[in-house]
Amino acid sequence: MANIKDIARLAGVSASTVSRVINQSGYVNEKTRITIEKIMKQLDYVPNRNAVSLKTGRTGFLGIVAPYFNDSMNLLLSHFTMAAQKEGYNISLFMTLNDKNKEIQAFEMLRRKQIDAVLLLIRLNEWSVLEQYAKYGPVVTWQRLDSDIIHSVYMNQYDGYTLALEHLYKKGRRKIVNLYGNLESLNTRSRMKAYEDFCKKYNIHYNENFHGIASVKNGENMAQWWLKQKEKPDAFATLSDSVAAGLFTKAQEYGLDIPRDFSVMGFDDIEISRLLKLTTIHYPIDLQAKNAFIIIDNILNNKNTPSFPLSFHLVERKST
Amino acid sequence: MANIKDIARLAGVSASTVSRVINQSGYVNEKTRITIEKIMKQLDYVPNRNAVSLKTGRTGFLGIVAPYFNDSMNLLLSHFTMAAQKEGYNISLFMTLNDKNKEIQAFEMLRRKQIDAVLLLIRLNEWSVLEQYAKYGPVVTWQRLDSDIIHSVYMNQYDGYTLALEHLYKKGRRKIVNLYGNLESLNTRSRMKAYEDFCKKYNIHYNENFHGIASVKNGENMAQWWLKQKEKPDAFATLSDSVAAGLFTKAQEYGLDIPRDFSVMGFDDIEISRLLKLTTIHYPIDLQAKNAFIIIDNILNNKNTPSFPLSFHLVERKST
Structure with a gap:
């Protein structure tokens, strides 16, 4: 089977450029990307996923954890997913259905490095239990929390x-x-x-x-x-x-x-x-979602992207 | 670091029982499971995710692909997630945002074996393009489609x-x-x-x-x-x-x-x-979601679980 070096040679680029295309990380010129993808397709090249993961030490998956999803939470989910996908991450979804064990299972995936970070919408377990997982990757919550360990994008x-x-x-x-x-x-x-x-x-x-x-x-x-x-x-x-x-x-x-x-x-x-x-x-759920991603992205990649300021505003219609 | 055999010895069970607990697959007596988990925690045992994947040849992830999520689609998403989680699968979410390339990226993950199957809510690319991916794993759609290659849970x-x-x-x-x-x-x-x-x-x-x-x-x-x-x-x-x-x-x-x-x-x-x-x-979106999972589960695990029959019914309220 063809490997990365074969593809690089055929495309006339370096192996690291091919790798960036495969991992969907880092900048690659659009024309070059298309050429590389065409060659990979011709060779029916299937990258070894595990090798990719071992190299980057990351899975590229961010977990979203919630007991259920209502309208507001779906909005948060959508905007977080959009922000994460834009930076090449994938989203893994966990519905805990008010089962504390299911929530722990999701956090266990963070410990096992099956996901890189967690966005927790509504928690079931005590914060003290969940905080123990924060050493394995960034944990951000939508709920109100003052903690140095778990980050929060709540609004007062x-x-x-x-x-x-x-x-x-x-x-x-x-x-x-x-x-x-x-x-x-x-x-x-x-x-x-x-x-x-x-x-x-x-x-x-x-x-x-x-x-x-x-x-x-x-x-x-x-x-x-x-x-x-x-x-x-x-x-x-x-x-x-x-x-x-x-x-x-x-x-x-x-x-x-x-x-x-x-x-x-x-x-x-x-x-x-x-x-x-x-x-x-x-209130700006879209910006809360973006901030949640920014916090995670900053921690995972040593970035310093500033958060969006969040504020409420009144929408006057006809019921008052 | 401790390995599976160490844990099995301490728990007084076989290595395959420990493996079942780690992979969250197959029956393990509840008391035994708790004992094993306690020992794993004491030893701070983190299983090698890649080894797990190589052994089963599966990632345990099912992909849900849609351009956006509206109320009905969120309902489908919830019920499918519940059904899949119950059988030990995790859900990976792809919002394609009307970008055909994003849809292809999701299907590419099926080809790369980063996900085991795809539930496609609303497609963007031609069916003929997407059908090419069905050889890498089951593809089910919510949309109406008569195809032997991509399965559909549509209702007429x-x-x-x-x-x-x-x-x-x-x-x-x-x-x-x-x-x-x-x-x-x-x-x-x-x-x-x-x-x-x-x-x-x-x-x-x-x-x-x-x-x-x-x-x-x-x-x-x-x-x-x-x-x-x-x-x-x-x-x-x-x-x-x-x-x-x-x-x-x-x-x-x-x-x-x-x-x-x-x-x-x-x-x-x-x-x-x-x-x-x-x-x-x-119309029973919950059953459509369950059927979508049943089709995938049947294919992946050579099962023969029957689908639920689907039918519309009138809900008479006050606007007619």
């Missing part, structure tokens, strides 16, 4: 939620119900702190909150709840566009007029919010 | 679309506008044939059709179109729930009453149709 929800509350205030809303997610999460804590500070700033004493309101169904139920109240709140700040969408569509079904009866504030700016014209908070 | 849209038309007929609709997708696609041809046969069956001569109506925005524009018509159609059959959602929400914005003014029929049964209470056609 305090800022985003404050934007939402300030907008509702500007619209004359004073009785805002907070629909929080999981009480344990740091994101929820940040949002609660944002509401606390907001109340102090404007001397507001209204305090009607719910926890664990995370699904479309949960949002729908809140419309029913609103109907039953004697003292009607005039706005809902929600965990996500999905919750807001459930609340909004159910309210319409009941013949309520949004925002006359009450304002509905989304969060995330996903497709559904555009469709239903929900006011929401946008 | 004729049946699904007929279900939709029959439902509209039952609701008294006789002036149905067809919002088709890409005129070139075999799916569109099937739907056009279904409408043709439907018209013959019921002696209907209404014939108002649009092509390339594939996005939310396209759907929205159709609401405006309806307003302008002198002879109003009484129903729209659409390519997808996204198109139906655009049409439905825009019609509501114009103060129209759906389905009094006209019926809106979705297709796909994705989240948005549940949220907006759109009548739609459900």
